[in-house]
Amino acid sequence: MTALVSAAVIASSLAACDSDTPDTSDAPDASSSTQLKGSAVKGASTALESLMEAGAPTGIDYRYTAEHMWAKKLSDGTVEFGLTNFAQEALGDIVFLEFPQVGSACTPDKPCGLVESTKTVTDNYLPFAGTVTETNTGLIPDRINVDPYGSWLIRLTPDDPAAFDSLSTTPN
Numbered sequence: 001m002t003a004l005v006s007a008a009v010i011a012s013s014l015a016a017c018d019s020d021t022p023d024t025s026d027a028p029d030a031s032s033s034t035q036l037k038g039s040a041v042k043g044a045s046t047a048l049e050s051l052m053e054a055g056a057p058t059g060i061d062y063r064y065t066a067e068h069m070w071a072k073k074l075s076d077g078t079v080e081f082g083l084t085n086f087a088q089e090a091l092g093d094i095v096f097l098e099f100p101q102v103g104s105a106c107t108p109d110k111p112c113g114l115v116e117s118t119k120t121v122t123d124n125y126l127p128f129a130g131t132v133t134e135t136n137t138g139l140i141p142d143r144i145n146v147d148p149y150g151s152w153l154i155r156l157t158p159d160d161p162a163a164f165d166s167l168s169t170t171p172n
Contacts, residue, residue: 063167128163
């Protein structure tokens with residue numbers, strides 16, 4: 001899988017999120033079933049933006065990848081990567097993590113770790129090349145579901161120190 005969460009999964013998850021009113025049209029008894037539609041974050045213009053903004057930290061220089069990972073540059077120049085809130089919500093309960101070897105090279109075209117959830121198994125792709133300096137092997141997988149921005153997976157020394165600056169400043 002070349003992306004952490006496929007467009008089809010995202011589209012099907014958000015298909016019902018096109019208005020701000022509850023939808024009871026599919027329910028056999030309208031009083032017993034209500035499907036939430038609309039923005040979860042006040043001021044967000046679409047449901048997709050709402051899901052991606054929910055839980056994103058402020059006040060820290062986080063950057064975001066197209067594969068729904070966050071990145072944070074540390075004082076020594078290494079970059080820490082983890083899953084965004086959007087990714088962990090889409091994946092569901094995370095049950096297993098696989099890490100690359102410390103000292104190994106990661107490139108954007110090859111997986112650099114793996115995440116298994118109750119819904120799927122997916123490879124982690126990093127947005128730029130570098131050397132793995134540390135992995136969070138002590139991380140309990142389901143901790144990501146509780147605190148995605150406090151649960152880093154990989155620390156990488158980028159081949160190009162300016163690569164971090166090319167990442168998005170908002171969740172994709």
